[in-house]
Amino acid sequence: MTTDHVNADLAELFAAPDRDAFLAGLAEHGPVTRGRYLDGTPIWLVTGYDESLAVLTDPRLSSDMARQTKLNVAAVAGIPEDVRPYLTRTMGAYDPPDHTRLRRLVSREFTARRVERLRPRIQQIVDELIDGFTRHDFTGYDFSGHDEIDLIERFAYPLPVQVICELLGVPQADRGTWRAWGEAMTAGDLEAMAAGARALVAYMSELIEAKRGDGGDDLLSALVRTQENDGDRLSKQELTSVAISILMAGHETTVSLISHGVLLLLTHPDQADRLRGDADAMAVAVEELLRHSGPAEIAPLRFTLEPTRIGDVTIPAGEAVQVVNALANRDPRRFGDPGNLRLDRGDNAHLGFGHGIHYCLGAALARAEAQIAVHTLLLRLPGLRLAVPAEQIVWKPGLMRALTALPVRP
Numbered sequence: 041m042t043t044d045h046v047n048a049d050l051a052e053l054f055a056a057p058d059r060d061a062f063l064a065g066l067a068e069h070g071p072v073t074r075g076r077y078l079d080g081t082p083i084w085l086v087t088g089y090d091e092s093l094a095v096l097t098d099p100r101l102s103s104d105m106a107r108q109t110k111l112n113v114a115a116v117a118g119i120p121e122d123v124r125p126y127l128t129r130t131m132g133a134y135d136p137p138d139h140t141r142l143r144r145l146v147s148r149e150f151t152a153r154r155v156e157r158l159r160p161r162i163q164q165i166v167d168e169l170i171d172g173f174t175r176h177d178f179t180g181y182d183f184s185g186h187d188e189i190d191l192i193e194r195f196a197y198p199l200p201v202q203v204i205c206e207l208l209g210v211p212q213a214d215r216g217t218w219r220a221w222g223e224a225m226t227a228g229d230l231e232a233m234a235a236g237a238r239a240l241v242a243y244m245s246e247l248i249e250a251k252r253g254d255g256g257d258d259l260l261s262a263l264v265r266t267q268e269n270d271g272d273r274l275s276k277q278e279l280t281s282v283a284i285s286i287l288m289a290g291h292e293t294t295v296s297l298i299s300h301g302v303l304l305l306l307t308h309p310d311q312a313d314r315l316r317g318d319a320d321a322m323a324v325a326v327e328e329l330l331r332h333s334g335p336a337e338i339a340p341l342r343f344t345l346e347p348t349r350i351g352d353v354t355i356p357a358g359e360a361v362q363v364v365n366a367l368a369n370r371d372p373r374r375f376g377d378p379g380n381l382r383l384d385r386g387d388n389a390h391l392g393f394g395h396g397i398h399y400c401l402g403a404a405l406a407r408a409e410a411q412i413a414v415h416t417l418l419l420r421l422p423g424l425r426l427a428v429p430a431e432q433i434v435w436k437p438g439l440m441r442a443l444t445a446l447p448v449r450p
Contacts, residue, residue, distance in 0.1 A: 048075040048085055055437045067367050072353040081111055083360040087367035089374035091351040095363050096395040101342040104135045108343035111360050120234045123241045125277055130285045132340045132398050145274050146282055149262040155404045162409055165202050166416045169195050183450050188427035191446040196299040200409055204290035209258025244283050294406045296335035296442040298413050304381055307430050311383045316418040322411045325383040330392030331369045332381050335440045339363035365391045425449055
């Protein structure tokens with residue numbers, strides 16, 4: 041394969057009105073192809089499932105941006121230099137042994153047991169949110185005087201925000217403020233992005249200091265105690281970065297997973313009817329939602345430390361490599377009938393949460409929220425339907441597959 045012919049531009053993917061059509065065209069170029077990053081820098085795009093696994097597990101590919109010279113991802117994203125270490129030196133941007141150290145320290149507190157203890161509270165929040173926009177009488181449910189609502193604004197967004205804030209111990213009064221900062225960081229306006237980034241870093245640093253010695257049982261208090269007990273094994277900067285990562289990633293992707301999952305079910309009513317009567321099937325169904333149209337369409341960038349053969353292509357040292365999860369999850373060599381939604385799909389080793397040492401730390405929490413949220417909606421609102429034709433639903437431009445709104449009727 042030649043290295044100068046470019047088959048795809050990531051900026052075009054993130055702006056495409058029909059992302060599925062764009063991805064289908066990219067898949068035609070093979071499992072490893074040339075493309076361009078958001079700033080036009082040539083990169084390698086990996087779209088095949090087996091090839092993606094190779095990239096995500098090969099130690100010759102680094103996650104550390106400091107070990108490459110071709111891309112300045114932080115500058116492309118508009119992150120000010122003074123706060124870049126807090127927003128770019130996340131756990132996903134470390135290589136072993138630092139990654140091993142950091143993940144072990146965080147995993148000690150962010151456990152599956154902690155998530156399981158949250159399930160009753162997640163169910164309570166879900167029920168309270170639905171109660172907030174519905175009423176029920178002998179004629180069935182309605183939306184408390186409204187013909188329709190935006191299910192993202194009233195349900196899919198506030199649920200993960202409340203859950204992640206309670207998990208971390210973010211005070212109720214602060215939740216609207218950091219939401220505004222987070223939205224500013226993805227708005228596209230460089231001044232707003234910089235202001236939002238600085239405010240969020242300053243806020244989290246102050247919250248961490250306020251947690252010291254408070255004896256709280258929230259995750260952030262537990263991480264503060266870990267940092268104090270382990271000394272310089274978890275620095276203040278690393279703790280701040282981890283907390284921001286959990287806060288931001290812990291709600292954005294879950295909003296998308298829930299809202300898009302509901303959209304898929306409303307456009308596949310036969311499959312929704314089957315799930316409504318089978319709570320045990322919900323776990324399998326969520327895995328298929330993640331495979332078919334998961335929010336994380338691309339993985340964090342990797343960089344070759346030496347010439348590395350991926351599939352039939354040898355990628356030179358010092359190159360940026362981008363795994364495209366959305367296509368790896370629809371590789372017909374790995375998944376039968378990959379373009380169709382099959383909520384009873386069994387063997388479903390999708391890459392919706394990544395793979396290898398950087399597998400998503402919050403995967404169990406996202407699964408719990410999606411399973412409880414979607415199943416409860418199906419049970420409590422059996423007549424739920426779209427308020428507009430599916431083709432009028434608008435996708436947000438950007439790095440993640442997300443809807444601008446989801447108008448529904450009871």
